Amino acid sequence: MLGGIAKAIFGSSNDRYVKSLDKIVTQIAGFEPAMQALSDEELAAQTTRFRERLEAEETLDQLLPEAFATVREAAVRVLGMRHFDVQMIGGVVLHRGEIAEMRTGEGKTLVATLAVYLNALPGTGVHVVTVNDYLARRDADWMGQVYRFLGLTVGVIVPNLTDQQRRDAYASDITYGTNNEFGFDYLRDNMKYERGQMVQRPFAHAIVDEVDSILIDEARTPLIISGPTDDKSELYMRVNDVVKTLVAEDYEVDEKQKSIILTEDGTEKVERLLEDAGLLEGSNLYDYENTQVVHHLNQALRANVIFKRDTDYIVKDGKVIIIDEFTGRMMDGRRWSDGLHQAVEAKEGVTIEPENQTLASITFQNYFRMYPKLSGMTGTAATEAAEFYDIYKMNVVSIPTNVPVQRVDEEDEFYKNTIDKFGAIAKGIKEKADNGQPVLVGTVSIEKSELLSEFLKKEGVEHKVLNARYHEMEAHIVAQAGREGAVTIATNMAGRGTDIQLGGNLEFRINDELSEMPEGPERDAAIERIKHEIEEEKARVLAAGGLFVLGTERHESRRIDNQLRGRSGRQGDPGLSRFYLSLDDDLLRIFGPDTMFAKMMNANLADGEAIGSRWLSKAIETAQKKVEARNYDIRKQVVEYDDVMNDQRKVIYEQRADIMDAETVDDVVTDMRAETVNGLVADACPPETYPEQWNIEGLRQRIADVLHLDPELDAWIKEEAVDPEMIEQRLQELADAAVAAKAADIPADSWAQVEKSILLQSLDHHWKEHLATLDALRAVIHLRAYAQKTPINEYKQEAFAMFERMLVEIREDVTKVIAHARFLPQDEPPPLPEMPDFVTEHLSMLSGADDTVDIDAGSLGLVTTRLPTMLQAAPASETALLSEDPAEWEGRVSRNAPCPCGSGRKYKHCHGALQ
Structure with missing residues (x-):
């Protein structure tokens, strides 16, 4: 009660903050007559003047009043629209990295021009994020008139652009696009093999339109680039036939969690049905051997019982198309992950597309938190103000309407x-x-x-x-x-x-x-x-x-x-x-x-x-608050789990960038070889042990397998004062000499590219496998709660240990590939292929309806080894160079190995394809 009285007298903290901005609005108004007196050329020249003042170490805050007055006058001349004073307040809020809550029809699109122009002056680029491609194009054309009049460049990112078109758009002062396009470009850039192929610049400032839709509603939606796995369409259909025979008494449904479990009687019934269908190993559904069948059974149950046609999805042109639960739009091209989409396709009797394996992923929360300055605007944000601050450290500021609201909201x-x-x-x-x-x-x-x-x-x-x-x-x-x-x-x-x-x-x-x-x-x-x-x-x-x-x-x-x-x-x-x-x-x-x-x-x-009844309406609002709190917990959990992966993602992506930027990675490869040799010797000859306790035979096999060498180990062991350090040093010298001999046979620039290619490939391959393992870990980590352990803490520990193992595997893999590499004569290495633009998306059901993405990596050459034609990995026993005649490769090249022609595809899908 006292709080209500104080609020009535002094106003809310939001009211006081908005009132404090009146001083800036007055300053802006003071510049208006001077701007009106300028010719079009003089007004456009303001941009050059502002940039000179920035170079003279003035700040954007100092430029703000005059810059906003410049945009206001430009909008009047170009669009016939003059910013209201409340819109100026909105512009200040956006510039300060906060969220401007403005009612529908208050002109948010025009408000954005103020902060966009000011923050584009340093030339580092401003990204304006919209919810769909139509709005990105519309706003870039419509508001772009103001920016171009003032001498700034404007780009727009929409689907089906070439890499060069995207590069040009990102190089503009202002870039419009959807959250999906920005996110995909980031992931694609970090799968490129040369810095010059990347399209984005370092992040500076993003202004998100409909910020609640993108940063709240879609926050459960990891963007995922993935490649296809084996076709299991027959399994989906057979499991679906089993599920269709079940009745309501065979399972229990939790609509809140969108989950479903079999009853005891239902489990027995399913076991008999699966046995008859030949899908069950043994007689117990929950034996380890039946893990995959149980997974597909659960997804088929969800598809048939929980996911409703014309509510969660529609069937159009023989395809299952997801309906966005927040906007009601078709999400054409997107797919649920983890086999759910395939289960729905089996239910509807349409063509079943294969599942996919994750190659790269990021949540919208972690993508947008990479921007040094992030701001947004929407008509409704106050109800989620706590979440915006907790996750993004952004305050929500409610901007008053230009004219009082006359709408009547009835009970x-x-x-x-x-x-x-x-x-x-x-x-x-x-x-x-x-x-x-x-x-x-x-x-x-x-x-x-x-x-x-x-x-x-x-x-x-x-x-x-x-x-x-x-x-x-x-x-x-x-x-x-x-x-x-x-x-x-x-x-x-x-x-x-x-x-x-x-x-x-x-x-x-x-x-x-x-x-x-x-x-x-x-x-x-x-x-x-x-x-x-x-x-x-x-x-x-x-x-x-x-x-x-x-x-x-x-x-x-x-x-x-x-x-x-x-x-x-x-x-x-x-x-x-x-x-x-x-x-x-x-x-x-x-x-x-x-x-x-x-x-x-x-x-x-x-x-x-x-x-x-007002009382009934209040009860409804209470129910809504319960749902909002639950959904916030889900989104917060997604962030907590993705933060673990995000730290590792940063390390891998920074490492990739360093490799691409370096003229040569010889020192990195040499260090990896030294670490690998150290690991081989340490495993076979543990410290504080005698030579007779060493596993010399095992060491010899590992040296042959990894280093492609056959040293005189027996002779070394017979020497007096032999110790692991001496063996390690000699192995290191032999391995370095062998690689140096290979490097001497080809030009230095070609060798540098070979090492880079091997390093990047190995990094990408093991990162892909690591992501798949993390997905599997995350799917089961909640079971640790039964042992009175906190799942997120267990996930962090396991993920860190897995990451360390992955780094060891990368070092050994790079060393092994270079040791076994053979070189085919060629004038110069071919350029590395660019990433195609083809992208399809699917939804990951990690914790609700989560958006993800699938790039068909098999067709892109991402899953296969991507090396220059001159380099092919070969078994240690194989010493002769391959003939240049493809007819002679049959029987000498493994069907799953990269084709020697350098296409990047497997041999069995290229020159080894069966006729």
Whole structure:
């Protein structure tokens, strides 16, 4: 109570912070007359002046008032738009690396120009991150006019660009793109073999649009580049046939965790079925030998029982396409990982694509935390302010609206069941539409959208459905949702990126109606007619009450409800919002109090009757807070586990960069050889032991296998005062001499490239295997909790030990390959191939719906050995050089070895392919 009184008198901490920025806004306004007096050329020349002042050691904070005034004037001249004072406050917040929470329709896109311009002046590059490619292109073209007028360069990153186009875009002062594209480019860059092939520059500043969608909703989504494994489609189908025979009594479902387990009776039933299908080793389902079958059985159960068609995915053109749970969009090309997508494909009877193995991965949290300065903007962030600070160290600042909000948010209405609720919704929509009031209806799934559509058809209400099936028309449908009497059903309005303007959107009407009309007086007259029609229609819509936002049920996150509400009442327009709920809604059914709603509603409500109560609305909000807290715990856990991998990823990627930058890596390879020799001798001749206790025969075999040498070990052992250090020193000298002899046979620059290639290949190969092992470890580490151990601590210890083992294996592998290498004559080594741009994505189910990526590494030559043609690894027993005639390679080259032609593919898939 006292806190409420103090807040009423002194204002909240947010209010005080915003008020403190008024001083800067006044300074900016003081520069406005001087900017207005400048010619276009003089205004554009401001950029050069600012950069000279930065070189003279002025700071960006000192330049801010004048720079913001410059952008404001440029926007007036180029776009005909002048920044409001509250938008200036938003620009300051973005510049300071904070999150600007601004209501829908307050002009976030224009606000970004202020901070983007200021932070682009040093020339280190600013990344503007959007939620989809359409917005990246639109904003780069639209706001790019201001930047180009002021002499800055603008690039945009979208799919299907060449590496050179990407390099040029990243070299620009300002680069627009989606979070996925930026993340993939980072991972791809760290799989390149030459520094010149990389496309990104060092990170400086990122401004994230719809920051809550990208850094919160998609934070469970590791980006993963992966390659295909063996085809197991027959196994998926046979396991799926077994699962389809099960009934509800055979398993228990936990909808909160999206998990499912067999009952005891169900386990016995499955064991018999799997035995009959020939899939079970022995008679016990949980024997070690049946681990793979159990895994596929669990995924098939989840696919058949938990994942619903038209809610979690749709089937289109014979493919299973994931539906984004937050935006309702199709995620074409993305795939669930860990065999789940294949299980859903088996369930739906479509072609089953092979699983993939991880080659590189990173979460959005760790990707964006690499930027020295990170800021963002959205309409809804306050509910997740604690998470933004905990994970990203970013404060959320709520920016006041330019004009007070006039929207009325009504109490929720509760109904007994879904049919009653949708009947009431259809009648309510018809009443509003008949009065000329536009209605925007928010649903949580395609299934609910289509159910409501049927109800509206019965009522004779014209409407448009916006969901994953028709996302190509998304911007057009949303843009005209504010027209008189328009009814638009939308699956999740989060991050749509297009304003709903009352009376209609002029730009879209011109494009739709006048696209084929040539420039001239007739077209100008038509544009004036459309403008006049929109003004008249807007007046009628305002008189009818503005946009009516209707929610068909509450989302798990209050933020998404607020985003839907925020579509109404933009820039001081009147508006109305109301949510309709029923006992059947997922949120109430899964997370609501067990008996409260059921008792109250069943006892007091007749069929078709509604009840509205502030107390009930409060109970719903409590349920939402529980879900939000649970989802935050999941995201936090993802960060904790990925932080372990992130430390190792940094070491590997820094090592790769050092190797690529070095003119020669001879000293690194020599050190690796010395460490390997030390390890060989230490294993066979432990300290504090006598020569007769040494494993000389084992040492001889290891020397032949790793160093490709046959030293006089017996003679060395017979010498007096023999010790492991002497053996190690002599082996080192022999190994160095053998490698030096090979190096002398080819040009120095070719040898340097050979060593680099071997080093990078070995690093990539073992890192790939390490990631696969970490994935497997993470899948089972939670079982350590049964032994009263903390899983994350156990994971850290195990992962560190595995990383150390990997480094030892890399040293030995590099030493072995160079020792066994043979050289084919060639004038000069061919250039290393560039990474292709082809990318497909899938979702990793590590802890919920996690986005990941799959690059088909088999087709890219990433899984096979990638060496110059002149170098081929060969067994120690093989001494003769291979003939240049491929016809003579049969029988002399292993079918799984790299093809001697240097294509990078396996021999059996290249010159050894069976005809």
